[in-house]
Amino acid sequence: MLRNVTRTFGRRLRVNPRKRVRYGTTHFGYEQVDEEEKESRVHQVFSSVARNYNLMNDVMSAGVHRLWKDEFVRRLAPTSDATFLDVAGGTGDIAFRILQYQKLEQEKNRSRSDSVKPRITVCDINHEMLAEGARISIDRGYSSGISWICGDAEKLPVCDNSVDAYTIAFGIRNVTHLDKALQEAFRVLTDGGRFMCLEFSHMTNAMLERLYDVYSFEVIPIFGEIFARDRQSYEYLVESIRMFPAQEEFADMIRNAGFSCIRYENFSSGIVAIHSGFKLQAPLA
Template sequence: MALQRRLLQFINITKPCQKLCGVQSYSAQAASQSDNEEKRKTHFGFETVDEDEKTKKVHQVFETVADKYDTMNDMMSFGVHRVWKDIFMMRFAPTPGTKLLDMAGGTGDITFRYINYLRNQANPDTEKRSSVTVSDINQSMLNVGKARAEKQGYLKNSPVDVDWLCADAEQLPLPDECYNAYTIAFGIRNCTHIDKVLEEAYRVLQPGGRFMCLEFSQLPNSTMQWLYDQYSFQMIPVMGQLVAGQWKPYQYLVESIRQFPDQEKFKLMIEEAGFRQVTYENLTFGVCAIHSGFKL
């Protein structure tokens, strides 16, 4: 009996000690971990939000501006975005037989350049059919792209088979190694987990496949960066209000550029996803950059 009393005393003494020392049961630890996962934060422009909330907010932004997206691109960049995309396609230089996944390609700008590039080759190989899957998380953006493709005749007598896929770049409903090229233009900075986007890009590419990204970046010259910031924050939201009747979406777009990793940091992220021979090329002093890598 004396031994039992001593054991009970020892248990009663150690219980508060366990609490003080931070010893918890497995179920308590699991619950705490679950709570932390639910409360993970990220940025939406300069605003801090829950990760799930960012996805919804970004979706709402592009749902709101889809109809005016291309018009605003022309106004914000004074048409220079067209030159950037042309250079991007020249650096890509697709060949007949290419199987491309154009991610965040809703309105079709990159896909249409891809089709034109293959059409304009001096000696097209008609036996090798090329293809492109235009994918975007926002169906409204895809609808704009489909309408443009029909209206502008990109699907008539095309050397490229085109299909459209509404999907999340972080969780693609696609099998492994099903494409030999992956492009994403001005879209990756809007994703919650950039690392997951890069991992998915690597997964769906075949060995030897190429990843290419066109994205806004940081100017290495501090004076030019300051001037660019003044224009971005003072003018672009005003344009959004005047042209699209929307201020906040364009305020977010400006802020999202400042939150995106600079050229060297993004290069490292691409390499960490498994890509090799990773390079980048600045356009317009670094306002945006072309990033390239291969799955070897």
Template sequence: MNTDVNSKEKAQNTDETTHFGFRDVAKGDKEKLVGEVFTSVASKYDIMNDMMSAGIHRIWKRHFVGTSGIHKGNKVLDLAGGTGDIAKLMMPLIGQTGHVIIGDINQAMLDVGNDRMIDAGFMGRFECVQMNAEALPFEDNTFDAITMAFGLRNVTDKQQALNEMERVLKPGGKAMVLEFSEVKNELMSKLYDFYSFKILPEIGQFIAGDKASYQYLVESIRKHPNQETLKSMFEKAGMAMCEYENLSGGMVAIHRGYKI
């Protein structure tokens, strides 16, 4: 009798909680907590990315966009696109007739991206819209492509976000996610763990004055689904020809899927 009650309570707790880094929190609280992290780091976000990855994140992002298949005239949704770095890389591909919507749940990040895109001369070819990836404010079959770079791991319900991407893609449209993943080499994995947990939070404290936020970012990477698991989630969302490409030994991976 007690065993059954405990099992039921455990199941209810699992349904009602999610991870925030290595902590379990109420699902309803994660969005607010993630928002606080990115509001805190918004102004230093790209500088910190350079520091954390020794600039390699720029190579990953250029490859991500360069292999996207996005072309002139496309309408693209860039989710978690806050600071505009992915959108800027897309602009030569979509040409004068294309359009990018930069979507992010965090307004502070969007403010940085909006200013950056205007300063780069892209007025009229983009817009910034605050949104939740789990409930996209668009009709079915709207976009030719959807990109999401280093944002999916911060979403509370990742499967729902992938379901929404599939819904708003046009038939034949492509969803692409660039995200940290599982390092395959054992020695490289140990070095990566040491750097991530011992060095990166200290860099965060030194550069941004915010050790806790960067501790969360490191932990969120480790809690993110690995390559095969995320591929299966793309397939569960109804996408076809799902695949992934490892970069830097699996430190990051690009996942791709098509709406049929």
């Protein structure tokens, strides 16, 4: 039975969805749409999923997204004296982890936990996602540590050279022009500032990839329908993952935006990858 499913499914995937798009158009999942249309379609997706976003993340990944995010923040190792901008920060999952990490570090070092005011800004294009995040932050007692701002990753409402770390988790594949978002990341970072991105990526194990495809295309939309009453948004999410550049290609894009010391690390056989780089205006000696 599994063989039949993968065979049918393989046929569907053999149509290379990453084919070039016409000028002025872009991808929305596997659909080709006008560039202006993509932003509003992405907006609709996240407005629709905002209330169930955290529940669906747990359902779809069996909770593993929490481990990926924990690892991401551990790699970031956020110190209390730095400023952070979490772009496409949605309901605040990364921001909460940064605060939690800083709190634990302060406790370990026996410093007073309120000695340094956290400086974290969450920026997202969608009000509903931000509102859900702000609500959760009050429930968790984090309301004073985070600023929530509405803005587009391609035109950040943030000053040049003003943040020490720019993070983006599961957000960058939704922007229309990846290159513009990366240039904006470079612009807002201070000299020596760090760019870090956690995103779905491309699997490194062909056997597992087949199973992952079946799960993604056949099971996740059903979960979307059951738990969020929204199959289409979850079809888009799955397709958008397949349209995102592979690890090396994305690393090149980060390099082209001006970043140095670019690295990436795969997790769960490449289901996700963490890319990082630094803004270094003077070359390393």
